Amino acid sequence: MTTTTRERAGSLFRRHGALLVLGALLVIGTLAFDSFTTPANLGNIATASSFLAIVAVGMTFVIISGGIDLSVGSLFVLGGVLAAYGSRYGVVVALLLPLVVCGVFGLVQGVIIARTRMAPFIVTLAGLLAARGLMLSLTDEGATTYLVEDDLFASIGQGAVLDVGYPFLVMLAILAVAVVFLQRTGFGQNVYAIGGNEDAAALMGVPVARTKIVVYLTSGLLAGLAGALNAARLSSGVTILGIGMELDVIAAVVIGGTLLTGGAGGLGGTIAGALLLGVIQNLINQIPGLSSSFQQVVSGAFLAAVVITHRVLGGVRDDDS
């Protein structure tokens, strides 16, 4: 009886913990700081967090399938540079060029991981280096910043409805589609099955290789898209972005309740996790005299708290493998 209660609490916390903490922080922020709950400030947080959130949607699929994708930070900056470069040929090229290139990166990584059964960690680490190298070679070692030359493309990143930027709305649309795929289709079930137990899934006839390839392809595409949107927002292909971003993305996914061991998790928590990181950064800035270094301390503390809580509340679920 106690076990079931604990299990249920654990599962509830895993699914909604990030959202609850996010809500609590919003309340604390509102009570403590005048300049926190203003439309402009909340709009800034939402818009700035949407790029991380879009990448984290892809990462959620990867992690639920039992893998990891370290290449997303590099694909994000590569996507941005390609989008800015492509914008001279119009909005279509600006969007397609990063999607095609980053999609190919994801696809190749997926094929290697699925066909050779090499560790995703190594394969995507190679992808991280290759994508950043490609970005540097396109920009004269980072010295050239391409400027966005298409106004329509720039407006996708810069437009806003009531202080909330279009990128946030794009993120919501992507989230909606992704939730349907993950929760309502056979593909989504296969992703969970592979992450839960790959061999068992294969025995049950789940197309393991194909599912994995699609998962890494999705992750690459979304990283490229997020990079492109960010380039539109910044009006330029900034070359110093994305370093270490993969770790923030993984943190958002894990804080959002997806198990790093695969097989369990969801997208709502991921988005809450991404927003939570943005809110923490904003709140730390609100406290006078507090160094920004504490942002990482607090984010790290949250991550630790979430993982420990998973272990304490949902120990049974974590152990079965």
Next chain:
Amino acid sequence: MLRHRAAALLGAAALLVSGCAKSENTATAPEPGGSDAQQQVVESPTGPAGAGCTIARQGATAFDLKTAVVGFSQSEKEANPFRIAETQSIKDEAAKLGIANLKVTNAQSQFAKQISDVQQLIAQGAQLLVIAPLNSDGWEPVLQQAAAKKVPIITIDRKINARHCADFLTFIGSDFVEQGRRAADQMIEALGGKGKVAILLGAPGNNVTTERTQGFKEQVAAKAPDIEITFEQTGEFAREKGQQVTEQLIQSNPDIDGIYAENDEMALGAVTALKGAGKKAGDIKIVSIDGTRGAVQGIVDGWIFGVVESNPRFGQLAFATAQKFLDGEAIPEKVIISDREYDAANAEASLGQAY
């Protein structure tokens, strides 16, 4: 349900705990004093009349600096002396002027965070922004929001690529080309106008690297055609990278006579590499730019020939420029801060003023 509340409380507690701690770095800050103030004189006078940016043209309404919300956005982690001295100088000058509402953020070397930081400062009602930009491009979201509220932006130490007056008020910084030229003069003196020189380039993609390289090469070509630049590689402004590149350099070009390091950190890395290779102090002449205490000590110890300063003490000049702007004066696109120079003659005596 109880568990959820516990989790929320845990989160709140984490925030509070961190709230109790204070920022720590004051130890390495430059000493305030007369010499300090002297260093901050403007080298170039205000530009020609009509070319400057006046408050009428920019569109802001005048305000009193003392009571205004002033935002300062630092770009990099305060792990290097330049950044520590820079932030401290802004804070000290604000305190001296009685600016009560100075908000300081640090982007921790993450550009996305710096954009968010400055947007947040604008949302918090900043009436003046002082920004040390991490990158020169990509400021569109900030510039739009600042322009909508007519907030004047002063950038220090690096530029923002944007329109003078419409987007930013002024850029205050060193003349990096001139720094390169002065470093070349020191190198020419060190080598007697003849020899082989290696350049440890700064991080690619910013104007500091390009201009320090340009100034050095121009001056060497003009004044000492017998000096040959035989090796150029980036040390990314980092000590360990400077060391690594120098180790390769000694292997591939053992006949090198001088090393021009585009900042002190790389020069100190080079010193470590030379020590490791069994060289003696003064065997290879090192000239660098920045003027940190470690490098000036290197001159005293004989490992470094000379250092051209890159002055990080922007506080006085930044707020004086802002005050002039508020008083209706025209502000030029670029204000140049003066840099000093260290060599064997003055290094020991000047050690206290190095940052």
